[in-house]
Amino acid sequence: xxxxxxxxxxxxxxxxxxxxxxxxxxxxxxxxxxxxxxxxxxxxxxxxxxxxxxxxxxxxxxxxxxxxxxxxxxxxxxxxxxxxxxxxxxxxxxxxxxxxxxxxxxxxxxxxxxxxxxxxxxxxxxxxxxxxxxxxxxxxxxxxxxxxxxxxxxxxxxxxxxxxxxxxxxxxxxxxxxxxxxxxxxxxxxxxxxxxxxxxxxxxxxxxxxxxxxxxxxxxxxxxxxxxxxxxxxxxxxxxxxxxxxxxxxxxxxxxxxxxxxxxxxxxxxxxxxxxxxxxxxxxxxxxxxxxxxxxxxxxxxxxxxxxxxxxxxxxxxxxxxxxxxxxxxxxxxxxxxxxxxx
Amino acid sequence: xxxxxxxxxxxxxxxxxxxxxxxxxxxxxxxxxxxxxxxxxxxxxxxxxxxxxxxxxxxxxxxxxxxxxxxxxxxxxxxxxxxxxxxxxxxxxxxxxxxxxxxxxxxxxxxxxxxxxxxxxxxxxxxxxxxxxxxxxxxxxxxxxxxxxxxxxxxxxxxxxxxxxxxxxxxxxxxxxxxxxxxxxxxxxxxxxxxxxxxxxxxxxxxxxxxxxxxxxxxxxxxxxxxxxxxxxxxxxxxxxxxxxxxxxxxxxxxxxxxxxxxxxxxxxxxxxxxxxxxxxxxxxxxxxxxxxxxxxxxxxxxxxxxxxxxxxxxxxxxxxxxxxxxxxxxxxxxxxxxxxxxxxxxxxxxxxxxxxxxxxxxxxxxxxxxxxxxxxxxxxxxxxxxxxxxxxxxxxxxxxxxxxxxxxxxxxxxxxxxxxxxxxxxxxxxxxxxxxxxxxxxxxxxxxxx
Numbered sequence: 001x002x003x004x005x006x007x008x009x010x011x012x013x014x015x016x017x018x019x020x021x022x023x024x025x026x027x028x029x030x031x032x033x034x035x036x037x038x039x040x041x042x043x044x045x046x047x048x049x050x051x052x053x054x055x056x057x058x059x060x061x062x063x064x065x066x067x068x069x070x071x072x073x074x075x076x077x078x079x080x081x082x083x084x085x086x087x088x089x090x091x092x093x094x095x096x097x098x099x100x101x102x103x104x105x106x107x108x109x110x111x112x113x114x115x116x117x118x119x120x121x122x123x124x125x126x127x128x129x130x131x132x133x134x135x136x137x138x139x140x141x142x143x144x145x146x147x148x149x150x151x152x153x154x155x156x157x158x159x160x161x162x163x164x165x166x167x168x169x170x171x172x173x174x175x176x177x178x179x180x181x182x183x184x185x186x187x188x189x190x191x192x193x194x195x196x197x198x199x200x201x202x203x204x205x206x207x208x209x210x211x212x213x214x215x216x217x218x219x220x221x222x223x224x225x226x227x228x229x230x231x232x233x234x235x236x237x238x239x240x241x242x243x244x245x246x247x248x249x250x251x252x253x254x255x256x257x258x259x260x261x262x263x264x265x266x267x268x269x270x271x272x273x274x275x276x277x278x279x280x281x282x283x284x285x286x287x288x289x290x291x292x293x294x295x296x297x298x299x300x301x302x303x304x305x306x307x308x309x310x311x312x313x314x315x316x317x318x319x320x321x322x323x324x325x326x327x328x329x330x331x332x333x334x335x336x337x338x339x340x341x342x343x
Numbered sequence: 344x345x346x347x348x349x350x351x352x353x354x355x356x357x358x359x360x361x362x363x364x365x366x367x368x369x370x371x372x373x374x375x376x377x378x379x380x381x382x383x384x385x386x387x388x389x390x391x392x393x394x395x396x397x398x399x400x401x402x403x404x405x406x407x408x409x410x411x412x413x414x415x416x417x418x419x420x421x422x423x424x425x426x427x428x429x430x431x432x433x434x435x436x437x438x439x440x441x442x443x444x445x446x447x448x449x450x451x452x453x454x455x456x457x458x459x460x461x462x463x464x465x466x467x468x469x470x471x472x473x474x475x476x477x478x479x480x481x482x483x484x485x486x487x488x489x490x491x492x493x494x495x496x497x498x499x500x501x502x503x504x505x506x507x508x509x510x511x512x513x514x515x516x517x518x519x520x521x522x523x524x525x526x527x528x529x530x531x532x533x534x535x536x537x538x539x540x541x542x543x544x545x546x547x548x549x550x551x552x553x554x555x556x557x558x559x560x561x562x563x564x565x566x567x568x569x570x571x572x573x574x575x576x577x578x579x580x581x582x583x584x585x586x587x588x589x590x591x592x593x594x595x596x597x598x599x600x601x602x603x604x605x606x607x608x609x610x611x612x613x614x615x616x617x618x619x620x621x622x623x624x625x626x627x628x629x630x631x632x633x634x635x636x637x638x639x640x641x642x643x644x645x646x647x648x649x650x651x652x653x654x655x656x657x658x659x660x661x662x663x664x665x666x667x668x669x670x671x672x673x674x675x676x677x678x679x680x681x682x683x684x685x686x687x688x689x690x691x692x693x694x695x696x697x698x699x700x701x702x703x704x705x706x707x708x709x710x711x712x713x714x715x716x717x718x719x720x721x722x723x724x725x726x727x728x729x730x731x732x733x734x735x736x737x738x739x740x741x742x743x744x745x746x747x748x749x750x751x752x753x754x755x756x757x758x759x760x761x762x763x764x765x766x767x768x769x770x771x772x773x774x775x776x777x778x779x780x781x782x783x784x785x786x787x788x789x790x791x792x793x794x
Contacts (some may be wrong), residue, residue, distance in 0.1 A: 007595040014591065072666065073681020155401045156409070157612055159619070159650055169625025181630070182599065186623040189591070258623075259588050259616060260650070264401075268588060303592035305579055315592070316584065 003173065003182050008300045010172070014189045016296025017196035021251040022269055023276035023288035024200060025244040031283040032240045033219050035123055036131050038138040040248055041270030042145040046114060047107055047249025048261035052158050054103035058084050058096045069070055082340055098163045100257055107249050115245025119238050140265065150263040157260035162188045188257050195254050199247060205245075207285070216240055220283070275323050279337025291334055295319050383713050384499040384794035385475045392712065394419070394451040394699065395476030395500075397467050397491060402458025403586045404483035404506075404611035405487055406646040407691035411481055411505050413684050415451060416690035416701035421679075422449045429679040430700060433672045433728035438707035445706055452476060456487050458586075458611075463487035464494050471500050471794050477712055478503060478702050483611065483691060484585075485509030485558035492521030499792035501714050503698035504688050506691040508610070508642055510561035513742035514781025519788045520714065522721055522741045524701065528562040529776060530747055534769040536569030540658060543604065543637055545574035550602035552593055552617060554609050556581040562608040566641050568786045570606075578602040583609070583617070590617040594624050603631040606639045614640060615650040622654040643750050644687045648762035655752035655762060662748040663690045664730050665765055687760050692773045697729045700709050701736070717786040721770040732771060739778040741785070759764040 022044055029037045061080040069077035084092035095102060122141065126134050166187045173183030207213035219226045219233040226233045252261070259265065276295055280287030301307060302318035314321075326333065370719040387393070396415050399408035421429040421731055424441035431439050443449050452474040454466030463482060468477040479495055480503040482488045484666050488507035495502035496518040502513060504523040508531070513523050549570055553559040559582070566576050578600050594617070597605055605626060609617045621627075623640055629636035643660035666677040666687040676696065688696070705720035722738035731745035749767040756762055 003599050004596065007598060008592070011595045013589050015589070071681060072687060075682060075685070076475045143642070156405050157615070157650075159615070159652065161652070162623075167623065168628060169623070184598065184625050184629075186591075186620075188623060207506070258591075258620070260612075265588075300592045305581065305596055308581075336500070 001176075006183055007185065008304055009297060010183075010185050011189075012300035013293065014193050014296070015300055016293035017193045018251065018255060018269075018292075019272060019276050019296050020289045020292025021196045021199060022248060022273040023206030023280065023292050025079055025247040025251070026273055026277050026285060027280070027285055027288040028203070028240055028244040028247070030277070031285065032060070032216060033119070033123070033127065034239045035126065036134050036138070037123075037244075038135050038270065039118070039141040039145065040138075040144040040244070040273065041266030043111065043114070043248035043266070044252040044255075044269055045149065045261065045263065045266030046145060047111055048256050048265060049153060049252075050107040050110055050249060051100050051103040051160055051253045051256045052153060052261060054106055055096075055099040055107055055160060058092075058099050062086075081220065097165075100162060100253065103253055104250060106150065107253050108246055111246045111249035112242045114249075115242035116238055119241040123241070124234075124238075142270070146263045146267070151292050153263070155212075155263060157262040159260040160256035162257035166191060186194070192258065196221045196251070199250060203243075204285065205332060212236065212239075217337030272319065275319055279323050279326050279333050281333030283337060284333070284335035287333055287335030294334075295322065325329070373667060376569040382793075383791045384694065385471065385477050387447055387475075387477055387712060390447055391450045392447040393474060394449060394475050395467060395470030395474065395479040396451050396453040396486070397456050397463055397470070397479055398453055398480040398505075399458040399463075399481075399483045399487065400455040402456075403613050404458045406650070407483035407506055407644065407689065408456070408458070408481075410646060410689045410692040411483065411695040412453065414680065414688060414696040415480070415699055417680060417683055418696045419449045419451055422700070422703050426683070427679050428740060430672055430676050430696065433675050434704065434726060435699060435728045436726065437704055439700065439704050440707070444703045444790035445710070449564055449703070456482060458484055458487070460484075460486040460490040460776050464490045467491045467502075470500075471495075471498055476500065476755075480698055480702070481505040481695065482507060484556070485512050485561075486556045486585075487525070488512050488521075489516045489557060491534055492516070492518045496520045496786055497792060498794040499714055500794060501702065503702050503715060505695050505698065507558070508562065509558040510565065510781050511557050511783075513740040513783075514561075515783040516557075517740050517783040517785055519718060519741075519785040521738065522698070522701075524698050524736075524743045525690075526567040526661075526745075526774070527742065528558070528641070528662050530774040531690070532565035532569035532775075533774050533776070534661050534747050534767070535566075535639075535641060536573060536658065538766060539570065539639065540573040542659065543634075547573075547600045547604050547634075547637075548578045548632065549575050549604040549606050549639075550578045550597050550600055551606045551608055552590070553580060553582050554585050554595075554613055556585055558610070559585075559608045562641055563606075566606055566608065566639075575604070577608050583613075584678045584741075586613065588616060590620050591624075593617075594621055594626075595765070597621075597631070598624065598625070598629075603634050604637045604639060606641065608641060610642055611647060612650070614647045618651050618658075619654050627654075643763060644691060645687075645760065645762055646691070648752060649759060656754050658752045659766070660750055662750045662763065664693045665690065665748055665750065666693075666760075667763075667765060668730060668748075668768075670732070672728045676730060693730060693771060700729075701726070714791050718788045734771070737778060739785075740781070740783070742778070744771055747774055 026040045060083045065076045066079045066081050071077050080305045169184040170187050171184050174180040216236050276291045280291030298318050303315040400411050420426045452470050456463035467479050478501045483506040485507040488504045492502045502521045510527050510529050551563050553563040607617050626636050640660040643662050648655045677687050700769035705717045709716040709720040720734050724736045727733045734743050747769050750763040751766050753762050753764050
């Protein structure tokens with residue numbers, strides 16, 4: 001039984017890592033700019049499509065027609081040859097194999113530009129408007145982004161293979177000195193967990209240990225006073241929006257081997273990540289991370305056959321049930337601050 | 344007075360009376376035999392007749408929907424006498440002339456069902472009531488098929504189902520106005536069971552992951568029946584929501600459940616995701632109970648196999664049809680479809696194309712679009728040349744009886760389309776069953792409802 005529980009726990013950590021990563025970006029935006037950003041799911045989706053775009057560029061082919069061979073429908077056969085391998089040889093093949101992690105190189109600048117452009121172009125005009133209007137405009141932006149991606153990449157999911165060295169499962173049981181082949185877990189999911197851990201740790205370290213981070217934290221606590229000290233807090237908050245977009249984008253990139261992305265993938269995560277943010281406490285970064293892991297683990301355990309035998313259908317409602325209970329007991333969420341969204 | 348006497352003679356009265364009775368009572372019945380003008384839903388009065396294509400262009404089965412659309416467009420071209428004629432040239436018997444249907448050109452309208460039953464029903468309603476569709480066809484899920492076929496029964500419009508594999512479609516939910524060419528879950532079980540016994544033995548423990556809707560339930564039921572008949576034990580059957588995406592929380596309990604076979608009752612994107620993730624969990628490299636852990640996919644499609652890539656290699660399943668068959672119908676359709684779209688057709692495309700042609704042929708044979716007469720022309724109709732061998736549209740449940748295929752993921756594909764090998768062509772006689780076992784009631788054809 002220990003192995004079953006351990007595996008579900010591991011799965012919960014893995015799910016929680018994804019929820020926490022998305023919720024972190026969402027909270028960064030809310031905590032700094034006070035904007036309820038319904039386009040955050042779209043940023044996750046755009047990141048995933050950076051990986052798709054990068055792979056499509058790497059797997060471009062030359063097509064030559066071979067009139068001596070026929071396809072089953074009688075047309076001359078198209079002979080395709082990969083372009084990148086032809087140019088770069090073995091390095092090209094390695095690049096194609098590692099296309100998902102390598103796409104981070106293009107994802108960071110693209111998402112930073114998207115984030116800053118979005119904030120400067122549209123969202124800054126809604127800072128002093130009611131939250132309902134912010135939700136409407138960001139939700140509209142999300143739909144526009146979806147439709148753009150749909151028109152360029154089509155409606156169907158596009159599978160993104162993980163690097164061949166990271167396929168298959170790791171024998172964690174044997175690693176921990178237990179019987180072999182009892183506790184095994186997909187390597188890429190462990191990579192995702194580790195990646196999330198690094199990103200979350202990096203964001204916290206950035207805010208905690210840099211002057212920029214200190215100013216941002218001061219601005220989050222009291223924007224006006226920081227402004228009166230002659231610090232251009234708006235500029236820093238704009239960069240924070242860009243950073244939140246990068247975090248969401250990177251979460252999307254690394255998720256693509258687990259779930260082939262389509263234009264709708266962001267919306268699937270959006271509702272969940274809002275629940276995570278609300279449970280964690282609006283504007284609280286540690287709250288978002290803690291709630292992400294908590295809900296991921298609970299969802300994983302609720303999917304166990306033994307649990308479902310006791311409460312049928314619990315796996316589908318557990319997250320919302322927990323959210324309701326926590327909000328009844330702790331109306332500001334787990335780490336919520338007084339005064340946030342309570343005006 | 345003389346006139347009165349002459350006019351009122353007994354013989355004259357009888358003659359006039361008889362002529363009156365014949366003239367007013369019998370003659371209209373004779374002259375209107377075969378004419379149903381304005382007496383049925385969307386009776387086509389112009390030069391065209393409109394098909395309503397209800398296609399899942401987004402959602403879990405979107406790939407199938409896109410391929411179905413291509414097939415319908417090709418079928419419409421061929422019915423209107425354009426292109427190479429496709430399967431019209433090999434369908435026997437046929438009344439199709441390549442000049443539309445009953446002299447009217449075929450047009451079509453489409454609706455994206457989003458792989459959702461309620462959206463499919465709303466789309467079908469719109470196409471019937473607003474666009475004047477004479478027949479509705481399409482769909483890639485049994486949930487859609489059951490919902491739309493029930494609507495079509497209410498509105499008096501024939502529904503030629505696309506890809507639907509649930510036993511319920513022509514079982515407990517069958518309708519007089521609904522027809523299915525595709526095979527069903529029960530037939531998959533009959534075909535696949537013996538092959539699984541032969542390959543994996545009779546001492547196996549199976550774990551089912553099942554899409555939680557009508558198709559998944561009947562697929563699971565049929566596979567349980569087929570494998571338990573072999574002597575296999577069912578360890579657990581877990582329902583998963585349609586379009587779940589991440590199946591990891593359902594896969595982790597499989598690992599240490601004692602099962603040595605995972606049966607994935609999933610289709611479309613769900614199948615691609617659950618199979619890919621199962622392989623990521625190392626299930627194909629495991630040894631359980633001293634045997635290799637195996638994965639079975641009872642219903643395969645080429646599009647799905649393509650999406651799952653190398654993960655599909657060596658995995659057994661069933662198919663309604665495959666473009667690699669060598670009969671004249673398959674060769675003709677593959678050639679025609681490949682020339683138009685640069686890729687071979689999927690089984691979803693095949694069944695969609697065949698359904699469009701069979702409806703058109705039935706109208707030609709009936710000599711009318713009046714649905715009850717078209718229904719009569721389809722019921723019990725025996726035909727050949729469409730790629731599945733001699734086929735019967737069974738009158739009792741509107742299920743086509745024909746050969747089905749047991750397939751296996753190709754270990755050495757020669758192209759991106761060469762993903763499945765045909766292991767066995769299961770004869771029609773083997774997969775024929777008593778229509779009464781799934782119950783249901785077709786309901787009446789007449790009076791034809793007016794939409």
